Amino acid sequence: MSREIRKCIESLQPYNAGKPIEELEREMGIKNIIKMASNENPLGPSPKAVEAIKMTAGEMNYYPDGSGFYLRQKLAEIHKVEPDEIMVGNGSDEIVGLITQMIIEPGDEVIISELAFVRYEMAVQFMGGKSIVVPAKDRYAHDLPAMKKSITDKTKIIFICNPNNPTGTMISQKEMDEFMEGISDDILIVFDEAYYEFVTSPEYAQSMVYFKDKRNVMILRTFSKIYGLAGLRIGYAITDKEWVSNLNRVRPPFNVNRIAQAAALASLDDKEHVEKSHQMNTQGKEYIYQQLKEMGISYTETQGNFILIDTGKDGREVYQKLLEQGVIVRPMGMYKLPQHIRVTIGTMEENIRFIDSFKKLYNS
Numbered sequence: 001m002s003r004e005i006r007k008c009i010e011s012l013q014p015y016n017a018g019k020p021i022e023e024l025e026r027e028m029g030i031k032n033i034i035k036m037a038s039n040e041n042p043l044g045p046s047p048k049a050v051e052a053i054k055m056t057a058g059e060m061n062y063y064p065d066g067s068g069f070y071l072r073q074k075l076a077e078i079h080k081v082e083p084d085e086i087m088v089g090n091g092s093d094e095i096v097g098l099i100t101q102m103i104i105e106p107g108d109e110v111i112i113s114e115l116a117f118v119r120y121e122m123a124v125q126f127m128g129g130k131s132i133v134v135p136a137k138d139r140y141a142h143d144l145p146a147m148k149k150s151i152t153d154k155t156k157i158i159f160i161c162n163p164n165n166p167t168g169t170m171i172s173q174k175e176m177d178e179f180m181e182g183i184s185d186d187i188l189i190v191f192d193e194a195y196y197e198f199v200t201s202p203e204y205a206q207s208m209v210y211f212k213d214k215r216n217v218m219i220l221r222t223f224s225k226i227y228g229l230a231g232l233r234i235g236y237a238i239t240d241k242e243w244v245s246n247l248n249r250v251r252p253p254f255n256v257n258r259i260a261q262a263a264a265l266a267s268l269d270d271k272e273h274v275e276k277s278h279q280m281n282t283q284g285k286e287y288i289y290q291q292l293k294e295m296g297i298s299y300t301e302t303q304g305n306f307i308l309i310d311t312g313k314d315g316r317e318v319y320q321k322l323l324e325q326g327v328i329v330r331p332m333g334m335y336k337l338p339q340h341i342r343v344t345i346g347t348m349e350e351n352i353r354f355i356d357s358f359k360k361l362y363n364s
């Protein structure tokens, strides 16, 4: 019996999410494993979101509001745009996939930076498109002039991840303005800003200016990171009404569940939780920087809630040895950085535990 699949997905690797923590604890015979691998918020969701989740639980017999009416209304107020300029997705990850489904014909080109979030390339490949991966500048950052030079008449989309995962690097307003100048409005520029709320640099490029200028752009944000709702899967896009209406053609009718919508709405009311998460992240970042500096270990300065570290050793082995001490980080082999790991900034207690475990690898 044949089990044929589309040629363009034959080389795609399924996402390896790893085993649940409880199972790892059981297998390895250790307790209190901490996960610093997926850039989640270690403080958890806002208590207001938890309350909203409880309140919504009794309504699960009803389908969710397929249009995300109230959430789009609230987001529109916050961002000073119209509700029709917002589309809500099952995580911003879903929206990345929907963008390529909406636009890419086989052979179309999409420009991506080397060392940018892996999902763009996968989404392009899934549609039979061609990713033009532009080498990173200064080892880790988007090289915007080189990305601009890579534009051809086949280019349909350019993905810009700012701050970038997994490197934590950022693009300044000046760099972005220079990049945006003269780019044809036939090309959609997608700004993936999953870590927007963690940024501390005043030079960070605000992409909303291009949207207000009516450029062909789409801004992606998520509730998975600072809002602590990764498990619920909810993110959104801000873009022009025509793109929203076309995204609505390709998205599943009830893509965002009822609980996620209620929790996201409630989270937006909890500025204190966002502020606390931001502060904790900034403090944690300084602590880890300081400790790594003292150890003479090189790292990349981050504008996100994670730090890319060049361990000077085999990153997979470092990952394994940290795991044995109950600390899960992300090895970076899939990004072709065999010596690196990416660690999510945790609570101070978690950061200390990570550093203590990490130091042990260099003392033996």
Ligand SMILES: Cc1ncc(COP(=O)(O)O)c(C=O)c1O
Pocket (backbone or CB within 6 Å): 038, 039, 090, 091, 092, 093, 094, 117, 161, 164, 165, 192, 194, 221, 222, 223, 224, 230, 233, 234, 235
């Ligand atoms: C840069 C970037 N974009 C998008 C996502 C996907 O986020 P979501 O949970 O909203 O699908 C992630 C998740 O890690 C990310 O790092």
